[in-house]
Amino acid sequence: MAIKKALRELRSQLSLLDRQVSARAELKDVDLDCLDLIGxxxxxxxxxxxRQTGLHPATLTGILDRLERAGWVARERDTADRRAVLIRALPERNAELFRLYSGMNHAMDEICAGYTEAELDLLADFLRRATGAGRDATVALSGD
Structure with a gap:
């Protein structure tokens, strides 16, 4: 099916882009994934x-330590529960990621400009549903 092939090609290309961004930002791939979710x-x-990353809490602690030392995130006390900690992205440092992705973001704006609002709504619905299917498949595999 052409759509599945195109999605696989897109996944591969985005993975290659993420690797380039990670290398330039001196991040590990998993660090970039965590920063994206935090952002x-x-x-x-x-x-x-x-829970969202599927990483073991001890592994995640090491990642967060690394991101905090490098100035990407900050750990803060939750104002609703002073015992709890929240992780937030630091905008000044994360601007670097926006700059690295700016070429792709600009290209996406140009691509989207060629579609009607109704077509974009249809594409967004398809992508949300495909994302949900991927999430479900991930949960099913993590239960093994």
Whole structure:
């Protein structure tokens, strides 16, 4: 099926782009994945981040230590529960990632400009559903 082939090619190309960004930012691939989740869902607790990444909490602690030392994230006390810790991305440092992805972001803006709002809504729905299927498959495998 053409759509599955195109999605595989997109996944591969985005993976290659992420590796280039990681290398330039002097991050490990898993660090970049965690930063993306923190940026999109943060501030976030380490427990919630471990759940979303599928990483063991001890592994995640090492990643967060590394990201904090390098100035990418900060650990802060949760104002609602002073015993809890939240992780937030530091905007000044994360601007570097936005710069590294700017070429792709610009290209995506140009591609999207060629579609109607209805077509973009349809594509967004497909991608959300495909993402959900991927999430479900990941959960199913992690239960083994």
């Amino acid at each position: 999109r869902h943060g501030p976030i607790s380490p427990t919630a981040l471990a």
